[in-house]
Amino acid sequence: MVRFANLGITAKFTIILTLCMIALFVCGGIYGYQRQQKLILMGEVDNARIIARQIVEAREYMAEVLTGEPSRNYNLVPQVVATQIAQRITKNSTYYVRQVSLRFRNPANRPDPYEEEQLKGFNDGATNETYRIVFGPKGEELRYLLPMKAEKSCLECHGSFESAPSFVRQRFPKGHPSYNYHPGEIIGAVSVTIPLTGLYREMSVNLRHDLIIRGGLFLLVLFFMGYMIHRVVINPISLVARSINRVARTGSFSDRIPERGVDEAGQLITAFNDMMAELERKTEQSRESEERYRNFIRMARSAVVTFLDDGKIIISNEKAERLFGKSRQEIIGEDFYRFLEGGDGLKAKIYVSLTAGAEGMIIETREHRVVNASGDRLPFEIALSTSKTGGKTMITAILRDLSAEGSRRI
Numbered sequence: 269m270v271r272f273a274n275l276g277i278t279a280k281f282t283i284i285l286t287l288c289m290i291a292l293f294v295c296g297g298i299y300g301y302q303r304q305q306k307l308i309l310m311g312e313v314d315n316a317r318i319i320a321r322q323i324v325e326a327r328e329y330m331a332e333v334l335t336g337e338p339s340r341n342y343n344l345v346p347q348v349v350a351t352q353i354a355q356r357i358t359k360n361s362t363y364y365v366r367q368v369s370l371r372f373r374n375p376a377n378r379p380d381p382y383e384e385e386q387l388k389g390f391n392d393g394a395t396n397e398t399y400r401i402v403f404g405p406k407g408e409e410l411r412y413l414l415p416m417k418a419e420k421s422c423l424e425c426h427g428s429f430e431s432a433p434s435f436v437r438q439r440f441p442k443g444h445p446s447y448n449y450h451p452g453e454i455i456g457a458v459s460v461t462i463p464l465t466g467l468y469r470e471m472s473v474n475l476r477h478d479l480i481i482r483g484g485l486f487l488l489v490l491f492f493m494g495y496m497i498h499r500v501v502i503n504p505i506s507l508v509a510r511s512i513n514r515v516a517r518t519g520s521f522s523d524r525i526p527e528r529g530v531d532e533a534g535q536l537i538t539a540f541n542d543m544m545a546e547l548e549r550k551t552e553q554s555r556e557s558e559e560r561y562r563n564f565i566r567m568a569r570s571a572v573v574t575f576l577d578d579g580k581i582i583i584s585n586e587k588a589e590r591l592f593g594k595s596r597q598e599i600i601g602e603d604f605y606r607f608l609e610g611g612d613g614l615k616a617k618i619y620v621s622l623t624a625g626a627e628g629m630i631i632e633t634r635e636h637r638v639v640n641a642s643g644d645r646l647p648f649e650i651a652l653s654t655s656k657t658g659g660k661t662m663i664t665a666i667l668r669d670l671s672a673e674g675s676r677r678i
């Protein structure tokens with residue numbers, strides 16, 4: 269697996285943003301779903317309440333105005349009228365409405381276990397509507413119940429057996445539990461059932477559409493941000509990185525990046541170009557001074573070598589080459605002290621002076637024996653001067669021949 273730290277900026281940015289967005293989507297989705305669910309539930313409870321109230325009102329109205337009509341037409345019994353109205357209202361909907369009672373006359377009005385439980389609750393004094401989401405045979409459904417109290421007008425048929433109209437007495441003989449209600453007693457309840465699975469399904473479809481649209485918008489934003497980051501940040505940085513690579517490879521400081529804007533990336537490019545110009549100037553300068561120095565030592569009458577503090581020779585002139593009997597290539601990199609008899613003594617002496625902080629010092633050492641090309645040990649006077657370039661100490665030695673032969677040569 270690729271480690272996160274090794275990824276490009278765009279990839280990192282995309283991953284972080286995507287994770288944030290997913291977290292946001294999930295939280296937003298859950299919250300939205302719950303909110304919508306609550307709204308739907310409240311809306312459905314409202315609907316159930318309206319239907320139930322309508323039934324109660326219809327029944328009460330019928331009970332108040334009837335004057336013996338049901339005895340001729342059973343369809344005008346208040347409960348039957350109200351049920352018919354409710355069935356017509358909910359005909360084309362998924363709503364299911366009925367009226368139930370613990371002491372029912374019509375077996376069709378027998379309460380189911382849930383309704384029975386609620387009716388018992390009403391009998392125990394809970395006189396308000398009840399609603400709850402329950403798992404029915406077809407999934408989740410909202411169950412709403414509105415209790416109905418026995419009014420005076422109801423007692424005409426639900427009071428004592430003796431006072432009931434004959435058509436009621438004929439159908440429901442003495443001792444039937446549907447008699448003997450007292451005013452204010454709960455006779456039954458309107459029960460409304462609303463299946464929620466369809467609504468929930470619709471809601472998740474909506475939510476899915478919502479997520480798809482939001483996801484699409486997010487991808488668009490991500491794409492645009494990625495493009496902008498590439499253009500504004502990554503392109504300039506990789507230009508600079510490529511240039512630095514080229515410098516490392518070729519050693520040439522002539523590279524320049526086209527300047528752009530004054531934002532942070534633009535400042536980076538300007539700074540890079542300035543640095544390159546300065547480096548170019550510096551190297552040119554040092555190349556020139558080195559050139560001058562080489563010309564100078566070439567013309568010198570004595571052998572001249574420049575070496576580092578460990579003795580490694582880096583520059584030599586022709587005279588030195590001749591003295592040591594080696595070509596320039598052979599001398600460069602050689603240890604200068606090895607050409608001297610007792611070179612280690614001189615090395616120690618120089619080391620002490622250098623660590624003491626002497627810089628640009630001139631050390632004159634008389635009478636040194638230099639081993640020449642033919643292995644002779646010749647007396648030489650050595651003048652040393654130190655200098656520091658680029659943090660490195662360089663020591664230049666001028667070797668003057670003290671032998672008679674040497675003096676003659678000069």
Ligand code: HEC
Binds near residue numbers: 368371377425436457
């Ligand atoms: C004219 C007589 C009459 C009046 C007045 C009357 N009812 Fe009834 N009620 C009946 C009859 C008959 C039934 C049975 C209907 C059927 O067969 O579906 C019934 C059924 C019911 C039921 C359904 C449960 C069951 O027993 O099958 C409820 C609840 C109910 N009545 C409540 C009331 C209330 C509340 C009132 C007063 C607002 C009222 N009734 C007034 C005659 C009456």
